[in-house]
Amino acid sequence: MIQSFIVLGTDTGVGKTVITSFFLRYFLEKGINAVSQKWIQTGVQSHQSDIDFHDQFSGFNGNNSKDRCPYVFQFPSSPHLAAQRESILINASVIKSSYNRLCNQYSMIIVEGTGGIMVPYSSTGLVSDWVTEWNIPVVLVIGNQLGCINHTLLSLDY
Numbered sequence: 001m002i003q004s005f006i007v008l009g010t011d012t013g014v015g016k017t018v019i020t021s022f023f024l025r026y027f028l029e030k031g032i033n034a035v036s037q038k039w040i041q042t043g044v045q046s047h048q049s050d051i052d053f054h055d056q057f058s059g060f061n062g063n064n065s066k067d068r069c070p071y072v073f074q075f076p077s078s079p080h081l082a083a084q085r086e087s088i089l090i091n092a093s094v095i096k097s098s099y100n101r102l103c104n105q106y107s108m109i110i111v112e113g114t115g116g117i118m119v120p121y122s123s124t125g126l127v128s129d130w131v132t133e134w135n136i137p138v139v140l141v142i143g144n145q146l147g148c149i150n151h152t153l154l155s156l157d158y
Helices: 016-029 050-058 079-085 092-105 127-133 148-157
Strands: 004-009 034-037 108-112 138-141
Touching (some): 004 016, 004 127, 016 034, 016 138, 034 050, 092 108, 092 127, 138 148
Parallel strands (some): 004 138
């Protein structure tokens, strides 16, 4: 059985948070020891985080550790820009360690990605690097809008 997968999108606002929440709710209702994770959250100011939404929608009432969302930034942008504005370096080993700790505690981890497959987390790294290196299956969420066929095919091809 797959222990984890990542939910990525073809664009901003296509529904990654909602889809991740549906998956978490489904697994919890099936009695599977599941949790959601978001490696990097940007645009968090006074409103709730995506992890909060996952928990409220799914009824998850468990682990609220920093492992669920290792990096949180206020500025709504790509992770590399948000981190740069706050003078923070996103470290892949921090994310990998938090992911591994959750894998040791849960049977299923649903990771909500920050944007799409080609989103930069640093000046030299992309989300795709982690997906490939850590061999995590991808669920691609596609916005039903003009250009979605192109966005989908480009994402799938990459």
